[in-house]
Amino acid sequence: QKEVEQNSGPLSVPEGAIASLNCTYSDRGSQSFFWYRQYSGKSPELIMFIYSNGDKEDGRFTAQLNKASQYVSLLIRDSQPSDSATYLCAVITRGSTLGRLYFGRGTQLTVWP
Amino acid sequence: ETGVTQTPRHLVMGMTNKKSLKCEQHLGHNAMYWYKQSAKKPLELMFVYSLEERVENNSVPSRFSPECPNSSHLFLHLHTLQPEDSALYLCASSQDFHSFGEKLFFGSGTQLSVL
Numbered sequence: 001q002k003e004v005e006q007n008s009g010p011l012s013v014p015e016g017a018i019a020s021l022n023c024t025y026s027d028r029g030s031q032s033f034f035w036y037r038q039y040s041g042k043s044p045e046l047i048m049f050i051y052s053n054g055d056k057e058d059g060r061f062t063a064q065l066n067k068a069s070q071y072v073s074l075l076i077r078d079s080q081p082s083d084s085a086t087y088l089c090a091v092i093t094r095g096s097t098l099g100r101l102y103f104g105r106g107t108q109l110t111v112w113p
Numbered sequence: 114e115t116g117v118t119q120t121p122r123h124l125v126m127g128m129t130n131k132k133s134l135k136c137e138q139h140l141g142h143n144a145m146y147w148y149k150q151s152a153k154k155p156l157e158l159m160f161v162y163s164l165e166e167r168v169e170n171n172s173v174p175s176r177f178s179p180e181c182p183n184s185s186h187l188f189l190h191l192h193t194l195q196p197e198d199s200a201l202y203l204c205a206s207s208q209d210f211h212s213f214g215e216k217l218f219f220g221s222g223t224q225l226s227v228l
Contacts, residue, residue, distance in 0.1 A: 004155070032215065043203055043219035044156070088156070092215055103156040103216055 002033070004091050006104035015113050019076040023104055032092035033065055033072045038106065039085045048074060071091030079111040116140065119204050119220035126194065127228050128177035133136060134189040134223045136204030145187040146217065150201040162187060163210035194227045201225070 009049045013019045020034075033050055036044035050056045050063040050072065062075040072091075076083055088105040117138045126132050137144060147159040159171035162181040176198075178190040185202055204220040 008153075028159075034216070043222050044217075046216050047220070049216065074180075101158070101217070105153065105155050 004089055004102045004104040006089050006107045007076045008105055009108040010110055011107055012110045012112065013079050015079060015081060015094045015111055017029075017078045017079050017108045017111075019083065019109055019111065020075040021076075021089075021107050021109065022071060022088050023091075024071045025089075025091045025102075027091075028067075028070065030067075030070075033063070033074075034090040034092075035061075035063060035074045036088040036090060036099075036103075037085045040056065040087060044088055076109075079109075081111050081113055084110050117204055117206055117218050117220035120190050121223055122221065123224045123226075125190070125226045125228065127195040128194060128196075130194075131190070131192040132201045133191065134204075134225075136187040136189075136220055138187075138204075138206040138218070138220075139143075140186055140206055140218060142206040142218070142226055143184055144207045145181060145184070146205040147187070147189050148205060150203055150222070156203070160189075161210060168210060181228055187216070191225075194225075195228050199225055 005024045035048040037047045038044040048061050048063040050065045053065050053067050056063045060077045064073045085108040086108045088106045090101055092101050120135045144163045146161050149157045149159055158171050158172045160179040165181050176193050180188040184204050201222045201224050203222045205217040207217050
């Protein structure tokens, strides 16, 4: 059973703070890691992806990957109320056949003004 | 219109009804997907089509029947559903199913209620 675990939250931070969202995965063969943002009543939207150990920055977003510890995180700097959404972690595990994408349950983030 | 469009946005049906969900992608992608999203559960992959061929059927009950007439269109035919099938059904597309990245573009979803 390949699992992707996230704290369901809700995570609540004040405007301007750093929001830290964490995700762990069970399969060491996992190779690709994604963060999707889903606003209430809307569909998921890809915001970050990372393949290699270390940090990847895109604007206010930083994805961090540590394959040895099997976790991936998303940092949101200078959080804004518009960042309030559910963040889904997704992981591709590529075994002997085609790769499969597994989603976590998501972490609900609220940024209060 | 760009992206991935789904119709209808909302659907209420009885257990004996037959209905269909429609998805169209305008991105030139080769792979299309149906996902089910239930409250408090991870997104569940239902079906994958790559170049109009079904490549994955993730143990979905036969009351759900997909159809992919071409690489831009995907349907999900529904019949004799159960109340536990009530959920948000999301269509998605990606450039290729075999690509290392598999970045998904989602439609707006159909919120289905089975009475």
